[in-house]
Amino acid sequence: MTPHPSLTPFPWHDCLLLVALIAFNGLFAMSELAIISSRRPKLEAMARSSKGASAALTLSAHPGRFLSTMQVGITGISTLAGAVSGETLGGPIGQRLALLGVPNAMAWGFTVAIVVTTYFSLIAGELVPKQIALRAPEQIAAVTAIPVLWLSRITAPAVWLLDKSSALVFRLAGMNRETHNQVTAEEVRLTITEAFQAGVIEENERQIISGVIRLADRPVREIMTPRTEVGWLDMEADIPTLSKNLASMPHSRMPVAIGSVDNIIGVVHSRDIVRVLMRGERLDIKRLMRPAPIVPDQTTVMAALDSLRLAEVPLGLVHDEYGHFEGVVAPADLLAAMSGHFVSDAGGKNDPSIIEDTEGHYIISGSLSADQMADKLGFELDEDRDYATVAGFALSVLRHLPVVGEYFISHGWQFEILDITGHKIEKVGVSKAEPEAVEEE
Numbered sequence: 001m002t003p004h005p006s007l008t009p010f011p012w013h014d015c016l017l018l019v020a021l022i023a024f025n026g027l028f029a030m031s032e033l034a035i036i037s038s039r040r041p042k043l044e045a046m047a048r049s050s051k052g053a054s055a056a057l058t059l060s061a062h063p064g065r066f067l068s069t070m071q072v073g074i075t076g077i078s079t080l081a082g083a084v085s086g087e088t089l090g091g092p093i094g095q096r097l098a099l100l101g102v103p104n105a106m107a108w109g110f111t112v113a114i115v116v117t118t119y120f121s122l123i124a125g126e127l128v129p130k131q132i133a134l135r136a137p138e139q140i141a142a143v144t145a146i147p148v149l150w151l152s153r154i155t156a157p158a159v160w161l162l163d164k165s166s167a168l169v170f171r172l173a174g175m176n177r178e179t180h181n182q183v184t185a186e187e188v189r190l191t192i193t194e195a196f197q198a199g200v201i202e203e204n205e206r207q208i209i210s211g212v213i214r215l216a217d218r219p220v221r222e223i224m225t226p227r228t229e230v231g232w233l234d235m236e237a238d239i240p241t242l243s244k245n246l247a248s249m250p251h252s253r254m255p256v257a258i259g260s261v262d263n264i265i266g267v268v269h270s271r272d273i274v275r276v277l278m279r280g281e282r283l284d285i286k287r288l289m290r291p292a293p294i295v296p297d298q299t300t301v302m303a304a305l306d307s308l309r310l311a312e313v314p315l316g317l318v319h320d321e322y323g324h325f326e327g328v329v330a331p332a333d334l335l336a337a338m339s340g341h342f343v344s345d346a347g348g349k350n351d352p353s354i355i356e357d358t359e360g361h362y363i364i365s366g367s368l369s370a371d372q373m374a375d376k377l378g379f380e381l382d383e384d385r386d387y388a389t390v391a392g393f394a395l396s397v398l399r400h401l402p403v404v405g406e407y408f409i410s411h412g413w414q415f416e417i418l419d420i421t422g423h424k425i426e427k428v429g430v431s432k433a434e435p436e437a438v439e440e441e
Helices: 014-039 038-047 052-062 061-097 104-133 139-152 158-170 185-197 205-216 239-248 270-279 301-310 331-339 370-377 390-398 435-440
Strands: 253-257 264-269 294-296 314-321 323-329 355-358 362-365 409-411 413-421 424-432
Touching: 014 061, 014 104, 014 139, 038 052, 038 139, 052 061, 052 139, 061 104, 061 139, 061 158, 104 139, 104 158, 139 158, 205 331, 205 370, 239 270, 253 270, 253 362, 264 409, 301 314, 301 331, 301 362, 362 370, 390 409, 390 413, 390 424
Parallel strands: 294 314
Antiparallel strands: 253 264, 314 323, 355 362, 362 424, 409 413, 413 424
16 A cells, blocks of 8 residues: 555654663563562572672662662653654654544644553553562562663763762751661561462461460460469378379479468479379478469560570469469460460360351350450450450450340450359350441440
């Protein structure tokens, strides 16, 4: 087909140049986001065998110069692409629109050229490359960092000027240009969730890791065995009574008290008692006792664990600020708080703390950690709360000792008191609340 004699030949070579410019812009955008998004520990590990990763570390160590380099490249390409699309494509497109009878064809020609160029620049030069960079930032950074490092050296004068100019603006604004990246606990939890969803870690691994993060700064009273459940030996009891009590103890280390659990004087290991009895020797509990560390009830879990590591006996006696005995804490309590209670701890009886039916209803033990309940049901508790268990959570909401059958709505769930022994909430039923009830919450 012979072109119209008044038409300027369409500049296909300029179209190819424009495609190349958009591609280069995409490479710059992808490199910039990849290096910024890369995790430094992973780059450091890759740098042992990759020069590209080492170059990426060099660039990320000087973000001002790196961003200035990228901006020089992106701005230069964008300016050139705009000139090509407007000057060389606008006229030929306008001429062809005029043949079609379009009014103001030349103006529309420039508009079409700019709109089409902008569209492909956004898609192929920004959005797609950046999404690719987010999928594998460290790998892409390792591939693109060396060319970017060369470019930063070639454009050093312009980069220096831009870097100093931006630093001056920060000083005039009274701002610090240095960034201090602090990873929050919430970001760590999000990373763990993403790893679980991607199949990198299993559900039980996710629960244990989340448990460590959740418990690290919580008070030890949230994981201790409360005094009402502590098995203890009375030093004044006779041998038959001691033997009977010893046989019913669920743990190997037991507090020794005089008269009552409020007067604990030490800790004894059941193994030492059994050894003495098997030898037929006279049982002297006081001689077998060992000192146990005193742990304030507001001590953090990790601080308590450090105390147990250094103690002669890894069993801490938890006391409140008035010196009253509150309970005991052992390494097994920390493990149970992270991964759940063991059947052996209940004397071989399978009495799980959370029972779920096929309809999504739960029966939860009142002694279960409130954090574990919240994690299971998918909501967050206040950090400054003054309760540790599901029973404490129920009491904090109701503000009185409930009766069996009483219920309340909280966090989109309905909690019903199922069992009470004395003044202790034993079982709580949990189910999804009706939308109307949630709105009235």
